[in-house]
Amino acid sequence: MKLVSRFEAASRSTAELHGLLSEAFNAFAAAPRGSQQHRDALQSMRNIEAELATRAPKL
Incomplete structure (x- = not known):
């Protein structure tokens, strides 16, 4: 698997990120x-999870 950068993760939809996280x-x-x-793969998971965390609903 190719490394998913923070920039690339930011340009993907939430659904795509969940799919990429599974692949990673x-x-x-x-x-x-x-x-x-x-x-x-480990760094990709970190980048994807960080992007997903920025999209999480704020309390």
């Missing part, structure tokens, strides 16, 4: 520990 999780689980693919 699966890529993370399948990649060898410590590999570049593993690191990219």
Whole structure:
């Protein structure tokens, strides 16, 4: 999986982000520990989750 940047995440819809998060999780689980693919998937999940957090309803 290619790294999903914060900029790219910001340009996607919420539904797309949930789909990408699922893909990133699966890529993370399948990649060898410590590999570049593993690191990219983890950073992608962080970027996607950060973007989703900015869209969460404020209390």
